[in-house]
Amino acid sequence: MVKLEKNNVKVEFRGVNFCYNEEQILFNVDFKVPSNRITALIGPSGCGKSTLIRCINRMNEVIPMSRMDGQVLYNKENIYDKHVDVVELRRRIGMVFQKPNPFPMSIFDNVAYGLRLQNVKDKSMIRETVKESLVKADLWVEVKDRLDLSAFRLSGGQQQRLCIARALAVNPDVILLDEPCSALDPIATARIESLLKKLKKEETIVIVTHNMHQARRISDYTCYLFGGKIIEYSETEEIFNNPQNKLTKDYISGEFG
Numbered sequence: 001m002v003k004l005e006k007n008n009v010k011v012e013f014r015g016v017n018f019c020y021n022e023e024q025i026l027f028n029v030d031f032k033v034p035s036n037r038i039t040a041l042i043g044p045s046g047c048g049k050s051t052l053i054r055c056i057n058r059m060n061e062v063i064p065m066s067r068m069d070g071q072v073l074y075n076k077e078n079i080y081d082k083h084v085d086v087v088e089l090r091r092r093i094g095m096v097f098q099k100p101n102p103f104p105m106s107i108f109d110n111v112a113y114g115l116r117l118q119n120v121k122d123k124s125m126i127r128e129t130v131k132e133s134l135v136k137a138d139l140w141v142e143v144k145d146r147l148d149l150s151a152f153r154l155s156g157g158q159q160q161r162l163c164i165a166r167a168l169a170v171n172p173d174v175i176l177l178d179e180p181c182s183a184l185d186p187i188a189t190a191r192i193e194s195l196l197k198k199l200k201k202e203e204t205i206v207i208v209t210h211n212m213h214q215a216r217r218i219s220d221y222t223c224y225l226f227g228g229k230i231i232e233y234s235e236t237e238e239i240f241n242n243p244q245n246k247l248t249k250d251y252i253s254g255e256f257g
């Protein structure tokens with residue numbers, strides 16, 4: 001298990017159980033996400049990876065008949081406390097999905113969306129932030145002359161970087177990515193990977209991936225989830241070079257299923 005100094009813990013699960021209807025999906029999950037690192041979540045389809053990361057920004061709550069118990073702490077505070085402002089929480093903890101989901105509007109408006117939602121009125125500030133976010137997301141050069149174009153006109157890889165820019169524009173602290181590259185080709189994937197490595201200087205990153213090579217290339221820590229339980233969680237090199245649990249070993253060597 002990963003041992004972290006208290007001050008380096010950004011998110012912490014304490015005894016989290018999660019059910020959809022009567023079916024339990026997560027079992028007593030204890031999990032610490034380190035600040036300014038990339039943590040990969042791996043595990044077979046249906047093991048609960050998406051459910052687990054959706055607990056971090058309370059995205060699961062919108063699912064009827066779902067129930068969670070235990071605690072998820074963000075900066076040492078339980079995000080499920082009654083007084084927590086969920087809109088603000090989701091600003092601090094942004095999310096990028098498997099399928100790029102730009103909004104039906106221009107490139108510029110996509111990135112400006114969150115700022116406008118926050119009622120930012122200063123146009124030059126919005127323009128600056130849009131540019132900055134697109135630069136950070138490694139998309140600026142490709143779109144700077146066509147910011148008014150519909151976001152749907154971009155390629156899949158560009159759309160995914162646009163979604164990252166949109167998440168970055170509201171200055172998040174944590175970015176959750178649920179298989180962000182699974183619909184992308186190797187070149188588009190490589191661009192996102194190098195982008196994430198840069199972003200971890202300022203943000204904490206949690207990424208779900210089915211791609212073992214990807215987990216190995218980009219993450220500092222890897223967590224192996226199986227049947228809704230954390231089987232092993234360690235430094236990435238350790239998990240891949242010296243897995244302690246047979247289940248982990250089987251999964252990473254492709255013997256699973």
Ligand SMILES: Nc1ncnc2c1ncn2[C@@H]1O[C@H](COP(=O)(O)OP(=O)(O)OP(=O)(O)O)[C@@H](O)[C@H]1O
Nearest residue numbers: 020021025043044045046047048049050051052063
């Ligand atoms: N909205 C929902 N209502 C009911 N059951 C759900 C819901 N979402 C997921 N589940 C169930 O919860 C379990 C875990 O799903 P989850 O999406 O977290 O898995 P996953 O590890 O992300 O899988 P994948 O790798 O295929 O994305 C699955 O059995 C799934 O069928």
Ligand SMILES: [Mg+2]
Nearest residue numbers: 049050051178
């Ligand atoms: Mg999933």
